Amino acid sequence: MDEADSLQQLDRNLVHVLARRPLGIQGADRLMARLPFLEAAGRHDDDREIMLLVAHLSGAVLDDALLPLPVRSTLASxxxxxxxxxxxxxxxxxxxxxxxxxxxxxxASHTAGFQDDDDPRLCALLLDVEVLFTRLQAATPAIAVHAQALTALDSLLVGELDAERREAAAPIAKLQAAARRVTMVEALRRQVRLELQDATSPWRIEGSTPARPAAAVVLDETLQHFLTGPWPEVLAHA
Incomplete structure (x- = not known):
């Protein structure tokens, strides 16, 4: 049996062993727990060393507490x-x-920012990703197959980002408009205060005429409060 045939036979044996019980994130469902059965299917020590190394690497990924638990469950696939x-x-x-x-x-990078394991957007994304990863379990383990899967995954991630942007667009626009109104209100208040100060001052400057005393305009507190409080807000919302 040549190397190619030997690899195909090994792959068939692995698929048979792994089909008995799907791999998962729980200890008993991880590669490390299946090593005795997998190693029995190995052709030689090199195969068994690779199996052990992959079991350690995948275990480290599944134990990464920085990733949301649902993401780790999906990566287990x-x-x-x-x-x-x-x-x-x-x-x-x-x-x-x-x-x-x-x-x-x-x-992992795309989902690291999710704080809630039950986030609807995260759950919807992982459902689609799980379908994609499940297909890989039965697919030929070739780089071309995995490259196609990576392209499909990228498409899912981009789609999720676009949906997030669309969802956030309206609230962001409202926040920006509110910030502009706050700035405008403060500018209007300053202008009103200056005009009130000028109107109520006994000294006036009229064009090039020197300052001269004049009768001060008297405004009651209620009117002053209105002009410096609600009125600028009304103007800013107009």
Whole structure:
């Protein structure tokens, strides 16, 4: 049996072993817990070393407390695809530009900002991603297949970002308008105060005529409060 046939047989054996019970985030469902069965399917020590290394790497990802729990549960779906491709292409373990790693990195980066595990946007996104990752478990562990999956994942992430921007556009516009109104109100208040000060001063400057005493305009407190309080706000909203 040549190397290609040997790899195909190994992959079939792995799929058979992993099909008995889907991999997940819980301890008993992780690669590390399945190692005895997986190692029995290995061809030689090199295969078993790769299996152990992948189990450790995937376990570290699934234990990352910085990621929301639902995200880690979704990433658990990549344990089997990662193992299968690593056995075919051991260099994957050192090449983080490979699509299988990029899928993990991009999903983790995109979802790191979610604070609520039950966020509707996060849940909707992960449902679509879970479907994508589940397909990979049965797909041929080839770089072209994973590259297509990465493109599909990027499309999902961009779509989620666009939806977030559209959702945030109206509140942001309202905040910007409110900020402009606050600035305008303060400017109008300053202008009104200056005009009131001039109107109520016994000294006036009229054009080029020297200052001369004049009868001060007397405004009661209620009117002054209105002119310096509600009135600028009315003007700013006009």
């Amino acid at each position: 990549l344990q089997a695809p990662l193992l299968r491709v690593a056995l075919r292409e051991p260099r994957v373990l050192e090449d983080h530009s490979h699509p299988i790693w990029q899928m993990m990195i991009r999903l």
